[in-house]
Amino acid sequence: MSRRARTRLKSAVWGVALLPLLLLLYRFLTDRLGPNPISYATNLLGDTTLRLLLASLALTPLRILFGIAWQMSLRRLLGLFAFFYVCLHFTVWIAVDHFFDWGQLAADIVKRPYITVGMLALTLLVPLAGTSTSGMVKRLGGKNWRRLHRLVYVIGLLAVLHYLWLAKKGVNDPYLYAGVLAVLLSIRLWDLARRKAWLGFPTWRRGGNSPTRTANEMRGTST
Numbered sequence: 001m002s003r004r005a006r007t008r009l010k011s012a013v014w015g016v017a018l019l020p021l022l023l024l025l026y027r028f029l030t031d032r033l034g035p036n037p038i039s040y041a042t043n044l045l046g047d048t049t050l051r052l053l054l055a056s057l058a059l060t061p062l063r064i065l066f067g068i069a070w071q072m073s074l075r076r077l078l079g080l081f082a083f084f085y086v087c088l089h090f091t092v093w094i095a096v097d098h099f100f101d102w103g104q105l106a107a108d109i110v111k112r113p114y115i116t117v118g119m120l121a122l123t124l125l126v127p128l129a130g131t132s133t134s135g136m137v138k139r140l141g142g143k144n145w146r147r148l149h150r151l152v153y154v155i156g157l158l159a160v161l162h163y164l165w166l167a168k169k170g171v172n173d174p175y176l177y178a179g180v181l182a183v184l185l186s187i188r189l190w191d192l193a194r195r196k197a198w199l200g201f202p203t204w205r206r207g208g209n210s211p212t213r214t215a216n217e218m219r220g221t222s223t
Contacts, residue, residue, distance in 0.1 A: 001070040013074055017081040020048040021088075038097050045089035047173070050159050052082035054180055057156055061187040076132050079152070083129040086122055114165035121158035124151050153188075156181050 001009075024044055027033050033040045056078035059071045098105050108115050128149055130136070137145045160181050163174040 001073075006070075006073055009070075010074065010077055013077055013081075017052065017078075020044055020085070038092065041092050042089060042097065045085050045092060046163070049082050049085040049089055050163060050177055052078050052085060053152075053156055053159060054177065054184070056082060057152065057181070057184050061184050064187055064191045080129060080132060083125055086125060090122055114162050117158045117165070118162040121155045121162060124155050124158070128152060128155075153185065156185075 024041060027040075028037075056075050059075050059078075062071055063069050094100060094105060098108075109119050110116070128151060131140060131145065131148060140148065160174065160178045163177060167174045
């Protein structure tokens with residue numbers, strides 16, 4: 001993909017990712033947040049966070065299944081937008097919902113499991129956002145950086161669990177998100193098992209091709 005095409009694609013992602021925030025601002029300015037404005041705002045920001053997180057997690061499975069890699073350039077952008085929205089989600093919770101009542105905040109974190117896992121997910125997301133730059137990749141080393149950023153799968157599980165425990169009966173969205181996450185994780189685990197099996201073959205049986213390369217060649221796609 002050319003640099004111009006990547007720039008256009010990232011611009012499109014910026015536009016789509018900012019739509020929920022613009023919607024929230026519009027509804028706030030026009031007094032259309034509904035009977036429970038705080039709940040509407042926290043739900044919208046939380047939903048957007050989870051959708052962006054799942055979108056970032058879907059990029060590698062797309063590469064595994066279809067042998068395409070152009071979408072990988074969006075991973076950092078989607079991850080940072082997820083961090084941006086979860087920070088807004090958290091800010092509304094502490095500033096608007098609790099009015100900076102730190103004692104009540106601490107009590108809720110301890111007593112309410114869905115808040116506990118939500119705070120844990122946010123805490124784990126901080127170092128990932130802080131090390132998302134190319135400079136930090138070089139400073140940490142590629143291997144250490146990749147190991148750290150595998151925490152995103154734990155964060156995804158915690159975020160879905162947060163929503164499952166929080167949602168009221170009859171709300172199906174968290175189950176949809178849980179299903180999507182299960183599919184994405186299954187693809188990653190399948191690919192890991194396939195690679196380990198391939199590495200276990202004698203060299204003469206490998207034929208010099210990795211599982212990814214072989215799959216791509218069967219589709220007529222060069223790597």
